[in-house]
Amino acid sequence: MQKVACVFSFKMSSWVSCQKIVFNLHRAWSLTPDLELLDYNYSSNQSPADIYKLAHDLFTAKPEVIVIMDHKPHPMALLHILLPLYLNEPKPPRFIFHIFGDFSLYYQEWNALSGMLKNLKIDFIVASERQKLLIDKMLMAPLKSFICPFPVDEKEFFYATQNRISQRKVWGISDGDIAFIFTGRLTLQKRIHTLVSTFASTVKELGCENAHLFIYGNTDDIGDPFMGKWETTGEYFRKIHRIYHSQDDEVRKKIHFMGNVPNEELAQVYQGADVLVNLSVHNDEDYGMSVAEAQACGLPSILTDWGGLAGFRIPKLDTATIFIPVKIGNTSKVISKSKVKEAFAAFIEAGASEQRKSISDSSLKKFSIEAAQEQLKLVLKHPPKPFDDFSVFFRKVCSKHKLTKTPYITRTQHVTNIYREIYSAYVSGN
């Protein structure tokens, strides 16, 4: 039996998707054979004394592996106390870091840790192929990250035809109607304004009467600070509301803002829908938990070819996903509105998918808790190499961050080369 210490926040993350991710990751670890798991709470509300005690508890427990499973808080405060305890230890534990999309917000913290991690056996696990490309740029060769997609609970999200009718009754639409759905935060980088405007113009141009768009989630005020686009609270809501309000009455009747629903209701919502739409170009889009869950319910999707979303291609079911190309333009990330409209039109014409069972099966094969556990076994089987340093490119990125608050845009609001160098990993043809 290998003793594995799992470090994560017992306090719920404010990011709903991250609450589920950590819970499901923990289940994948717990299913992995021959491991004895020990759980440790590392939360943002802990005092320095709590963190000091945690570090000493971890050290005393003598685990062979320490897994940093959560995204928040950054492990720096803990590791600054813990790592020096191993200075005279002949066999310090192996460290495994699950990396989330917010890695790019913590360059300085990782930089501050790099010296202390030297010669320790370290592995980084990312959630998608495109994220691996990004993170590998930051690691010194030959160190490479592993991929373990954030798993979906197949007992919660699965294909079930019987829920379709009941959900449609809730929505007030018929079985023959086409229901597009978005779930998540309504935020600038997820291009909800484009979602609403392209759906509206498609429906209007086609004179389509049976298509509906259901938008689940609340607006936020994150904006796109990397691109120099800050927002005051309320601003984004007003932006999308104005777009909605400017539509004809008939079109407005087809766009439904549903607010947030508890996670346990989401599966039912996915069962009732026909197509998931996610036009995100979020800088932290390492994965796409809502897409994984929707696919597990058998939903076809319209996705941007950006970051982790690109990983939801189902090779043998080409029509299951339509990808919208993304390019890094002069002043922002650009998606083609005409392609989005074409994708809406294609699904409206095709009607309800008959491949839902196949989509669900293929998706769960890749994104279930069991599939994640297989990936974790591979990580554990591989002999870890001692960590040397982060890459020269990582140093360059850190240096840019030290010099300016806005390393990714010029004074004239143009995207800088350093942004392109990092995020070329998130676009197609990287």
Next chain:
Amino acid sequence: MYQVIKSQYDTGTALTHTGYGHDIRRDLWPKFHWDLYPIVNDYYHELNPYYVYNLYSFDMLETSKAITVRDGFLQFAAFLVTNLQKIPEADQHFLIHPALTPIVPPHLRKYFSAWKISQPKKLPLKDAKKVIIFGLVGETYLGEIEGMAAKLSPLKEASPETLFELYLPIRKEPFLTNHRESVMHYQLLDVIKDVLPGRKFKFINNEDFFEIGHFGSTYFFDLADDLSIVADNYLHFHVASRGGAVNLFSTEVPKDSYFDLALSFNHQLHVCPLPTVGSIFMELLLYSKRSSVKDLTLDNIFHTLVREQLKKHP
């Protein structure tokens, strides 16, 4: 009136808009503003929500013809008596909370309308899974402790399963120039326990509160005594726009609204004519001529006068 509001809506140029707010000299805002965090946080809509006590120059209003006044009656009264001449000159339209109407100079009423907020689908208190009791602990915000039991009594309606959280940040009295030690925090807890016996309470702080991503099934119960400090508390906006219910919001859409604006999927603002009430402005103006305190916002006697006068015109 409607044309000014409509034109303000069409341009959307508000002082808190990121496109226009960059040039604001926040260092010139009064110090008490920062003591009032988080109830005075900024938010945006096209009708320019702003605190008039943060207008360090009337010229700031040049680009927006209307302003939704978020101030409570203490700062608003000080603003009016100080800027009496400038209001007609600037030809601005001020949207105020209707409770502030008695302060408006009668001859300037045409420059004012009232804003009201409705939450038609507000969750009833008895159906709430969680209640958050909020108050900035201090007499200016909460009023006198003697009135607290009555204020809390509606909470007896909550279901026995409802969870109770207490979000009671301690702040110094914002307008007092001399620090005065207070035991109100302890007294308040005693009253809460007396009114809601047998309940368990969880204490939360700012960080805990702002980490809550969704307030569906949550009822936010603000203990604010009156509208002395703020008429428009940011936390109300924060909770309502994330699906929660706010005790001070009405479920009824006002019948006299002549302009509606959705602030979120869960609450909306209505612009209505000012209600017809008596005016106390002359009393305030006369006092201001006699007062030796340079900034009326910090004049505690002025505050008392405003409060007493308002009681006469409920």
